[in-house]
Amino acid sequence: MKDPVVAGAGVAASIAAPAERGRVSRLTRWLESEKLLATVLLVPGMAILLIFIAYPFVMALWYSLTSIRVGDPGEFVGIANFAKAWNDTVFQLAFKNTVFYTFWATVFKLALGMWLALLLNRSFRFKRIIRASMLLPFIIPTVLSAFAWRWMFDPTFSVMNWLLYHSGVITDRLPFLSDGDWALWCAVLVNTWRGMPFFAITLLAGLQTISPDLHEAAALDGANAWHRFWHVTWPLLLPVTLVVVVFSVIQTFSDFQLIYVLTGGGPANSTHLIATYAYQVGVASGLLGEGAALSLFMFPVLFGVVWFQLRFMKRMEGH
Amino acid sequence: MANVTIRNLNKNYENGFHAVKDVNLEIRDKEFMVLVGPSGCGKTTTLRMVAGLEEITSGDIMIGKDVVNDLPPMDRNIAMVFQNYALYPHKSVYQNMAFGLQMRKYPKDEIDKRVREAADILGIQPLLERKPRQLSGGQRQRVAVGRAIVRHPEVFLFDEPLSNLDAQLRVQMRVELKRLHERLETTAIYVTHDQVEAMTLGDRVVVMKDGWVQQVGEPLELYEKPANRFVAGFIGSPAMNFVEVTISDSGGALWADAAGLRLKVPPQMVERVRAHTGKRATLGMRPEALHLASGSDHADFCFDTAVDVVEPLGNEILINFRAGGAAMVTRVDPSVRVKAHQNVRVALDPGRVHFFDETSGAAI
Numbered sequence: 117m118k119d120p121v122v123a124g125a126g127v128a129a130s131i132a133a134p135a136e137r138g139r140v141s142r143l144t145r146w147l148e149s150e151k152l153l154a155t156v157l158l159v160p161g162m163a164i165l166l167i168f169i170a171y172p173f174v175m176a177l178w179y180s181l182t183s184i185r186v187g188d189p190g191e192f193v194g195i196a197n198f199a200k201a202w203n204d205t206v207f208q209l210a211f212k213n214t215v216f217y218t219f220w221a222t223v224f225k226l227a228l229g230m231w232l233a234l235l236l237n238r239s240f241r242f243k244r245i246i247r248a249s250m251l252l253p254f255i256i257p258t259v260l261s262a263f264a265w266r267w268m269f270d271p272t273f274s275v276m277n278w279l280l281y282h283s284g285v286i287t288d289r290l291p292f293l294s295d296g297d298w299a300l301w302c303a304v305l306v307n308t309w310r311g312m313p314f315f316a317i318t319l320l321a322g323l324q325t326i327s328p329d330l331h332e333a334a335a336l337d338g339a340n341a342w343h344r345f346w347h348v349t350w351p352l353l354l355p356v357t358l359v360v361v362v363f364s365v366i367q368t369f370s371d372f373q374l375i376y377v378l379t380g381g382g383p384a385n386s387t388h389l390i391a392t393y394a395y396q397v398g399v400a401s402g403l404l405g406e407g408a409a410l411s412l413f414m415f416p417v418l419f420g421v422v423w424f425q426l427r428f429m430k431r432m433e434g435h
Numbered sequence: 436m437a438n439v440t441i442r443n444l445n446k447n448y449e450n451g452f453h454a455v456k457d458v459n460l461e462i463r464d465k466e467f468m469v470l471v472g473p474s475g476c477g478k479t480t481t482l483r484m485v486a487g488l489e490e491i492t493s494g495d496i497m498i499g500k501d502v503v504n505d506l507p508p509m510d511r512n513i514a515m516v517f518q519n520y521a522l523y524p525h526k527s528v529y530q531n532m533a534f535g536l537q538m539r540k541y542p543k544d545e546i547d548k549r550v551r552e553a554a555d556i557l558g559i560q561p562l563l564e565r566k567p568r569q570l571s572g573g574q575r576q577r578v579a580v581g582r583a584i585v586r587h588p589e590v591f592l593f594d595e596p597l598s599n600l601d602a603q604l605r606v607q608m609r610v611e612l613k614r615l616h617e618r619l620e621t622t623a624i625y626v627t628h629d630q631v632e633a634m635t636l637g638d639r640v641v642v643m644k645d646g647w648v649q650q651v652g653e654p655l656e657l658y659e660k661p662a663n664r665f666v667a668g669f670i671g672s673p674a675m676n677f678v679e680v681t682i683s684d685s686g687g688a689l690w691a692d693a694a695g696l697r698l699k700v701p702p703q704m705v706e707r708v709r710a711h712t713g714k715r716a717t718l719g720m721r722p723e724a725l726h727l728a729s730g731s732d733h734a735d736f737c738f739d740t741a742v743d744v745v746e747p748l749g750n751e752i753l754i755n756f757r758a759g760g761a762a763m764v765t766r767v768d769p770s771v772r773v774k775a776h777q778n779v780r781v782a783l784d785p786g787r788v789h790f791f792d793e794t795s796g797a798a799i
Contacts, residue, residue, distance in 0.1 A: 327519070327521065329517050329521035330521050330523060332486075332488050332508070332515075332521065333515070333517060333521040333522075333523075333582075334523075334534075335487075335488070335507070335508045335509060336486065336487075336488075336508045336509065336513065336514065336515050337509070337534050337535035337538050337586075338535055338538035338539045339534075340509075343538060347523070347534070348523060352524065
């Protein structure tokens with residue numbers, strides 16, 4: 117166990133200038149204590165986690181049990197905020213929306229991302245440029261791209277409606293964002309567009325670890341393209357797939373920006389996700405306690421997902 | 436069971452690399468044919484074209500009476516053993532071996548029968564439920580072979596199947612493969628860069644270099660009558676000794692001359708070598724065609740030198756020395772006592788001399 121530490125310290129000492137050597141070697145000795153080094157290395161990360169994650173989380177827990185609002189510290193109300201949220205029809209819809217949005221966006225991202233990854237894994241001209249440019253939707257700030265999409269879906273200026281109308285596909289304008297169901301599907305579409313590259317690039321990395329010999333062996337064994345995918349690629353890609361799916365579920369379930377910019381939760385609160393609704397109640401309306409309670413409803417679901425992921429990773433390590 | 440015919444086979448890669456050049460081969464039914472050569476000689480590409488894993492640029496490949504140029508690998512009725520085994524890591528040994536039969540929709544009991552039969556032949560019955568990662572290299576190799584033999588293919592293809600094994604295991608698997616081939620009597624094409632493997636396994640051996648076939652023949656034929664200098668140097672270990680000589684005619688006899696070395700061209704070679712009188716040629720002598728001279732050796736076939744390094748191997752001794760401007764080695768009986776720097780007289784067995792054309796390298 118001590119070796120890596122010693123080796124690391126040795127490198128540090130050997131690259132130091134001779135004049136500094138005495139001081140550095142004292143530091144080296146000091147750092148050779150594993151406990152001390154571990155503490156030194158852990159402190160910055162722990163501090164960040166404590167200040168920006170643990171503290172707000174504990175505060176949210178506390179707020180959710182009080183009637184705090186902007187300008188009023190409020191008082192302890194027990195689980196009244198949770199009970200209220202539970203019976204709130206908008207929240208019920210937001211919860212359903214979140215599940216719907218997460219489920220379909222993840223299904224599409226996985227299916228299309230897999231398809232894209234399989235395509236990109238072949239060799240073709242301009243492979244690198246195309247692989248790199250595919251990441252564009254992923255690296256453009258979501259707020260920016262969501263704005264662009266909002267204009268494309270705009271009731272009056274929608275370029276999509278214009279195109280479909282003038283090419284004779286439709287005779288009436290489509291209510292992209294002005295109908296609750298349509299708007300939610302639009303959000304799924306934009307989320308898929310934005311998240312697909314991450315799936316594709318991660319799955320592509322996974323694909324490249326699969327030896328081409330296995331596909332050749334399968335081809336000689338009489339497997340057609342579908343069988344090769346199903347019997348070779350898919351099972352070998354499963355660990356990577358599960359990891360990206362879990363990441364995606366966590367991010368999509370707690371998504372805020374995209375809906376906030378695209379629909380703002382409208383029309384008539386019909387496209388709220390838990391995060392946007394909690395924001396509206398807690399920040400926009402200033403009901404901090406109720407907002408905190410709403411947002412905490414995400415916790416059990418995300419906790420379940422993370423628990424599943426950890427369990428799975430442990431099983432993989434066992435292999 | 437089938438023979439494999441390769442006609443004017445060529446492979447050009449898109450980057451312009453001409454990997455296989457006009458290869459013509461006739462692999463007989465039940466024959467064990469070995470393709471051997473240094474890396475990049477086109478042997479693996481040739482094998483992969485037979486397998487259907489690599490497209491043919493021009494030429495024909497026939498298995499039995501059928502031209503298979505455009506048939507996908509699965510329709511060629513061949514099985515291949517890969518260098519790194521290519522076992523499906525998520526499937527058990529049993530499933531690995533059964534997969535090819537499942538894909539071909541064999542009934543379950545037939546699959547079971549064949550897998551167990553193959554496992555029996557290869558001695559891997561206790562491993563059937565294991566995953567490949569739980570197996571040693573030799574066991575994986577057996578499973579890879581098992582996967583090939585359950586299919587009862589017309590042709591086995593082996594792509595350097597032993598090169599990932601350690602030396603001892605390689606020797607053992609070599610014997611097993613040979614025994615297996617005798618038992619199954621299936622046509623086999625085997626690619627290796629190891630000339631010992633080629634010599635010990637092959638009914639016939641194809642030596643390749645730079646995409647060209649250099650020589651096709653039985654192992655001893657390649658050893659005794661190499662077609663050119665490349666084959667002569669590639670087959671045999673330690674390699675054949677080569678000396679650049681000038682052929683001269685004096686006193687009615689032909690002589691091969693090099694710095695500090697003058698050897699008579701043996702009578703059986705005179706006719707062929709005469710055309711090269713006054714020109715340069717390469718003289719080739721196997722290490723065992725040289726020995727330390729005794730009274731019975733004729734002076735015309737002897738030369739003097741000093742021992743450089745002595746390598747005692749137990750069953751033989753290799754004596755390294757320089758003569759005629761070249762490093763040479765001779766293989767002698769272990770009872771011979773010589774020391775480094777000792778002056779010795781080396782004699783040549785006149786019946787085992789090779790001459791090669793200086794420019795083309797072809798045997799004279």
